[in-house]
Amino acid sequence: MYIIVAFIxxxxxxxxxxxxxNWGVVRVRATTTTSLYATGLxxxxxxxxxxxxxxxxxxFMPVGSGExxxxxxxxxxxxxxxxxxxxxxxxxxxxxxxxxxxxxxxxFVIVGPGNDPAHxxxxxxxxxxxxxxxxxxxAGKAKFISRGDxxxxxxxxxxxxxxTGLDPNDRKWYIVSGTGMGQTLVMADQMNxxxxxxxxxxxxxxxxxxxxxxxxxxxxxxxxxxxxxxxxVKGCNGKELERAKGFIDFITSSRGQELxxxxxxxxxxxxxxxxxxxxxxxxxxxxxLVKGLDP
Amino acid sequence: MMDELLGIIxxxxxxxxxxxLLASTWSIPLAxxxxxxxxxxxxxxxxxxxVGVPTVLIGLLLYMILCSQCPLGLLGILYTPIAIVIGEAxxxxxLITAVSLYEISRVRARYGELAQSLGASDRQVMEVxxxxxxxxxxxxxxxxxxxxxxxxxxxxxVGGNIKGYTRVMTTAIALEVSRGEYEEAILxxxxxLLIVAVIAVGLRMIRGGRD
Numbered sequence: 001m002y003i004i005v006a007f008i009x010x011x012x013x014x015x016x017x018x019x020x021x022n023w024g025v026v027r028v029r030a031t032t033t034t035s036l037y038a039t040g041l042x043x044x045x046x047x048x049x050x051x052x053x054x055x056x057x058x059x060f061m062p063v064g065s066g067e068x069x070x071x072x073x074x075x076x077x078x079x080x081x082x083x084x085x086x087x088x089x090x091x092x093x094x095x096x097x098x099x100x101x102x103x104x105x106x107x108f109v110i111v112g113p114g115n116d117p118a119h120x121x122x123x124x125x126x127x128x129x130x131x132x133x134x135x136x137x138x139a140g141k142a143k144f145i146s147r148g149d150x151x152x153x154x155x156x157x158x159x160x161x162x163x164t165g166l167d168p169n170d171r172k173w174y175i176v177s178g179t180g181m182g183q184t185l186v187m188a189d190q191m192n193x194x195x196x197x198x199x200x201x202x203x204x205x206x207x208x209x210x211x212x213x214x215x216x217x218x219x220x221x222x223x224x225x226x227x228x229x230x231x232x233v234k235g236c237n238g239k240e241l242e243r244a245k246g247f248i249d250f251i252t253s254s255r256g257q258e259l260x261x262x263x264x265x266x267x268x269x270x271x272x273x274x275x276x277x278x279x280x281x282x283x284x285x286x287x288x289l290v291k292g293l294d295p
Numbered sequence: 296m297m298d299e300l301l302g303i304i305x306x307x308x309x310x311x312x313x314x315x316l317l318a319s320t321w322s323i324p325l326a327x328x329x330x331x332x333x334x335x336x337x338x339x340x341x342x343x344x345x346v347g348v349p350t351v352l353i354g355l356l357l358y359m360i361l362c363s364q365c366p367l368g369l370l371g372i373l374y375t376p377i378a379i380v381i382g383e384a385x386x387x388x389x390l391i392t393a394v395s396l397y398e399i400s401r402v403r404a405r406y407g408e409l410a411q412s413l414g415a416s417d418r419q420v421m422e423v424x425x426x427x428x429x430x431x432x433x434x435x436x437x438x439x440x441x442x443x444x445x446x447x448x449x450x451x452x453v454g455g456n457i458k459g460y461t462r463v464m465t466t467a468i469a470l471e472v473s474r475g476e477y478e479e480a481i482l483x484x485x486x487x488l489l490i491v492a493v494i495a496v497g498l499r500m501i502r503g504g505r506d
Contacts, residue, residue, distance in 0.1 A: 063473055069477030148458060150474035176458035178470040179451070187455050190373055198353050212364065 003020035026239045029059045030079035031071045034180050035198045037062035039272050049250050056243045066150030079244040080235035083228045085289040097231035102282050103251045104228040104260050104273040110218040112194035117141040120217040129218045130164045133194050138175035143193035148176035157196045189214045200272035207268050225295050227286050311443035314383035316405050323390050326395035330403050345389035350448030357382045374455040382449035387439035398431025430501050437498045441491050463505040
């Protein structure tokens with residue numbers, strides 16, 4: 001009996017201490033695309049930011065860009081970090097998000113089995129690369145895994161197919177996996193399939209030995225650019241808004257941009273993300289992507 | 296859209312049903328054997344603890360056995376429905392065994408010992424005990440099926456949520472949520488709930504006939 005009473009008392013005490021420990025802390029709810037979070041970049045940046053604002057906690061919810069924006073629309077976030085320009089535009093037009101700042105970019109790459117049955121590595125341009133995969137797929141020599149989850153990567157992949165004028169839907173070799181980027185890479189590796197990936201997630205999974213056969217077979221500095229944007233969400237206010245805005249200003253400041261540029265270089269041998277301040281044409285490129293034009 | 300939805304529902308039922316039947320082929324004999332032991336209390340506790348094992352853990356362990364560089368990689372069953380069936384069968388084994396053991400032990404105490412005292416052979420005792428345990432065992436199987444059809448971790452990790460192939464109700468719900476399509480996720484969720492509820496009512500009716 002005494003043991004039970006002591007146990008309950010201890011439980012109550014612990015929870016009281018736990019909750020009072022968080023008094024005075026400003027929590028910022030942030031939804032973010034998985035690639036930014038899984039690479040560790042956001043934790044790295046937010047830790048630096050919290051050094052300046054020790055009373056701030058940024059709670060990242062790593063989800064696909066589609067869900068990240070949807071949650072923002074439901075008022076469940078104050079800060080959004082995504083990479084799906086055409087989706088972003090819809091939410092800007094609906095008045096859900098504002099204060100658009102491009103803070104980083106990198107590239108999408110086509111990865112596939114090392115022996116490259118579709119000869120994607122000989123492709124002259126991205127449309128040619130996609131066509132080669134389509135033809136090899138039809139010939140039964142290759143498979144392609146699509147995320148199918150309305151994420152930024154998935155949106156871009158569908159845009160690329162549209163440019164080829166071919167429709168891979170319902171083809172046997174076109175596998176719609178509906179999984180996150182990391183697991184899709186693991187699946188492509190296991191199934192000897194091609195897929196479109198952001199370069200950062202690919203490098204991370206390669207370095208941590210999660211994938212073995214997948215190689216980068218096609219990359220392109222202009223056609224496959226991948227732009228990451230930050231937004232504030234309408235309806236968010238008070239200190240949370242102030243700190244969310246502070247975070248966006250921090251990652252777009254020269255110090256924040258330096259941190260982005262150097263992140264991961266030691267571990268992966270090359271940067272995972274490039275700072276937006278070294279490329280002036282990003283806003284133009286972003287607008288083109290919204291309209292589905294070639295970047 | 297409707298075709299795909301029907302496909303997902305039938306696929307879920309077939310996969311989880313096969314998994315439950317597969318698990319029963321070893322769970323029920325195991326439960327019967329354990330019911331012999333008068334001091335099976337520890338084993339029973341362990342089984343009951345294993346009922347709550349996280350589905351993602353089983354999915355991950357199975358992945359580490361089935362992946363192409365892994366011990367059973369040559370089988371090539373990763374990202375196929377077979378992998379989900381195996382994973383779910385492992386998942387529901389403790390549940391089916393624990394519930395069956397409880398039922399069989401009860402029946403054995405009531406009828407088995409009586410049969411034995413009347414001079415029945417081991418085989419005859421088994422026939423009597425199993426015959427009267429059938430409603431309880433069916434209940435255990437339906438509980439196992441509910442657990443299997445409602446789990447996400449195994450289906451996502453070793454199934455891969457491939458459209459038209461390994462996409463089941465729970466992985467489809469998770470996907471619709473990640474796409475921001477909450478309405479479709481809710482529809483699928485309600486259908487899943489309906490299936491599980493129908494099973495629960497069926498369970499009640501089977502047990503109601505006895506108690």
